[in-house]
Amino acid sequence: MRRIWQPFAIVERVLRDRIAYFAEIGRGEKLPAKIADLLAITVFGLAVFGFAAGLSGRDIAQALISTVKLPFLFLASGVICLPTLYYFSVLFGSRLRFLQTITLILTAQTVAAILSLGFAPISLLFWLSGSEPLFMVALNTAVLGLAAGLGLIFLVQGALYIQEAQPPDKITFFTWAWMFIKGTLRSLVLAGWMVVYGLVGTQLSYTLRPFFGVPLGGHDFWSSVGNVIVGLLK
Amino acid sequence: MTDDAQANTLLTCRHCHGQFPEPVERCPWCGKQIALHCAHCGELTDDSTLLCAHCGQPHSPAIEQAASPHDSAPPIVIARSVTPAPKPPEPPMEVVATWRELRGPWRVFAMSEWIMRDRASFFDEIRARSDLSHKLRSMVVSTIIYLALYGLVMGISNSWQQALTSAIKLPVLFLVTLLICLPTLYFFNLLYGSQLTFGQTAALIMAAVTITAALTLAFASITLFFWLTVPDYEFFILLNVGVLAITAWWGLSFLRQGMRHIQRVAPQARRILAVWVAIYAFVGTQMGWALKPFFGAPGQPFEFIRRTEGTFYTSVFRILLGLLGFRG
Numbered sequence: 001m002r003r004i005w006q007p008f009a010i011v012e013r014v015l016r017d018r019i020a021y022f023a024e025i026g027r028g029e030k031l032p033a034k035i036a037d038l039l040a041i042t043v044f045g046l047a048v049f050g051f052a053a054g055l056s057g058r059d060i061a062q063a064l065i066s067t068v069k070l071p072f073l074f075l076a077s078g079v080i081c082l083p084t085l086y087y088f089s090v091l092f093g094s095r096l097r098f099l100q101t102i103t104l105i106l107t108a109q110t111v112a113a114i115l116s117l118g119f120a121p122i123s124l125l126f127w128l129s130g131s132e133p134l135f136m137v138a139l140n141t142a143v144l145g146l147a148a149g150l151g152l153i154f155l156v157q158g159a160l161y162i163q164e165a166q167p168p169d170k171i172t173f174f175t176w177a178w179m180f181i182k183g184t185l186r187s188l189v190l191a192g193w194m195v196v197y198g199l200v201g202t203q204l205s206y207t208l209r210p211f212f213g214v215p216l217g218g219h220d221f222w223s224s225v226g227n228v229i230v231g232l233l234k
Numbered sequence: 235m236t237d238d239a240q241a242n243t244l245l246t247c248r249h250c251h252g253q254f255p256e257p258v259e260r261c262p263w264c265g266k267q268i269a270l271h272c273a274h275c276g277e278l279t280d281d282s283t284l285l286c287a288h289c290g291q292p293h294s295p296a297i298e299q300a301a302s303p304h305d306s307a308p309p310i311v312i313a314r315s316v317t318p319a320p321k322p323p324e325p326p327m328e329v330v331a332t333w334r335e336l337r338g339p340w341r342v343f344a345m346s347e348w349i350m351r352d353r354a355s356f357f358d359e360i361r362a363r364s365d366l367s368h369k370l371r372s373m374v375v376s377t378i379i380y381l382a383l384y385g386l387v388m389g390i391s392n393s394w395q396q397a398l399t400s401a402i403k404l405p406v407l408f409l410v411t412l413l414i415c416l417p418t419l420y421f422f423n424l425l426y427g428s429q430l431t432f433g434q435t436a437a438l439i440m441a442a443v444t445i446t447a448a449l450t451l452a453f454a455s456i457t458l459f460f461w462l463t464v465p466d467y468e469f470f471i472l473l474n475v476g477v478l479a480i481t482a483w484w485g486l487s488f489l490r491q492g493m494r495h496i497q498r499v500a501p502q503a504r505r506i507l508a509v510w511v512a513i514y515a516f517v518g519t520q521m522g523w524a525l526k527p528f529f530g531a532p533g534q535p536f537e538f539i540r541r542t543e544g545t546f547y548t549s550v551f552r553i554l555l556g557l558l559g560f561r562g
Contacts, residue, residue: 011424012424015421015424015425016424016425016427016428016429114421115418115421117417118417118418118420118421119418121413121414121415121417122414122415122418122513122516122517124414125414125517125520125521125524126520126545128524129520129521129523129524129545130524131520131545131548132545132548135545135547135548150425232548233555
């Protein structure tokens with residue numbers, strides 16, 4: 001029974017003791033085991049949230065399909081963007097190894113998955129109390145976007161921390177900002193990569209639609225968003 | 235008798251003489267290290283000695299390389315302390331003893347007394363993680379009773395049926411909202427670097443809800459009195475909202491104190507609290523919306539649940555739009 005809960009031990013370390021966790025990645029400690037745990041949590045968290053979000057259109061079949069689609073969306077985006085991040089980082093003098101890059105990307109997705117998992121009961125409550133489908137779509141998309149964004153922050157911090165020759169013990173927001181500025185070119189690569197990752201993710205989500213079972217119209221991701229906003233205001 | 239024996243098996247920190255129930259590496263009172271895991275057998279052993287109390291080997295490699303043991307005294311085991319040591323300021327004994335020693339159904343009422351009267355010892359016990367599940371059970375049961383009683387008063391403006399259903403709905407509102415929010419609250423806790431475990435988070439928030447419930451009940455007779463003497467429906471609603479706002483405010487301040495007390499370093503406590511309140515309010519308003527009505531205008535037909543499509547926020551939004559002149 002304990003084996004099932006074992007991957008969750010890493011969640012506490014990632015969220016609470018971020019610095020120690022990044023230091024472990026920097027030293028290359030047990031990366032395959034970490035990757036396996038992170039993968040398990042990402043799939044589980046996003047599957048649960050996918051189910052809750054897929055109920056927006058009041059169709060259980062859609063909910064079950066989204067249970068599979070949402071983890072796939074995140075993992076596929078990560079895989080698609082992985083070579084770009086690795087090679088361009090190496091090109092600009094980054095110390096990141098391939099396994100470390102995989103671990104960092106997966107960490108970002110695990111953070112997103114965990115926060116979404118935590119929000120799933122709240123989403124279910126809104127669904128159960130009869131919220132309109134468009135509201136559910138807006139709510140779930142906003143949460144997912146926020147969670148993914150927070151995950152990306154972890155990625156950037158991890159990458160910056162590992163690059164540091166002598167990382168400080170106590171890190172504040174300004175320390176991170178300073179590390180980011182110091183990196184100049186490498187940081188630009190990171191920032192650029194995040195934009196690419198976002199574009200890939202949103203476009204993939206449009207290609208893999210529907211997730212919510214609600215007809216959203218639009219010919220790409222952003223026009224769908226526009227339709228949702230217009231629909232809400234009506 | 236068993237409880238007495240158990241009370242004597244508290245462990246004592248050798249630095250500050252604070253007492254706590256379970257063997258730990260660092261004293262929960264002063265934070266100094268008092269034990270470590272033996273390098274040979276892995277058991278937790280007193281670090282002031284040279285040999286592990288369980289396997290008899292030197293508990294750390296540094297000691298094995300030491301020239302000669304400095305400590306000539308026999309190994310002191312982190313064992314059950316029998317001699318009473320000078321304790322940190324103790325709570326008034328009768329309050330602490332009351333909840334711990336009472337058995338049976340009246341025990342739950344002693345819990346809120348304890349929380350309100352002597353927060354320090356309550357927070358200390360949460361920090362030491364002693365008996366959390368029993369505490370939680372008492373808190374949940376007492377909250378249900380208090381809020382049910384106040385729900386009776388809330389619904390009385392309409393009919394006895396409304397009073398009964400509000401008595402059910404009000405506890406459900408508070409407790410189910412808390413249940414739904416707990417995972418998110420715990421994760422935000424972790425994100426902001428808090429050292430609280432899931433159980434401690436649950437116990438702390440539940441204590442705040444219990445205080446809110448108890449204080450709300452304290453107003454029940456006043457609310458009832460005003461309804462009987464001033465049968466104005468709008469005033470009644472305002473009064474209830476006012477009562478709930480006051481008690482919620484108190485519960486929040488309790489929560490803030492608790493967080494500061496339990497964590498030696500309270501990382502960004504204000505921000506954590508703000509996020510908690512935002513999430514709880516967000517979910518709570520929707521929950522209240524789904525469960526409405528809680529009151530009922532006198533003379534209106536009784537409705538168990540008035541179903542309207544949509545959420546609290548879209549309704550408010552539409553009302554706002556309507557007020558501003560935009561018609562959908």
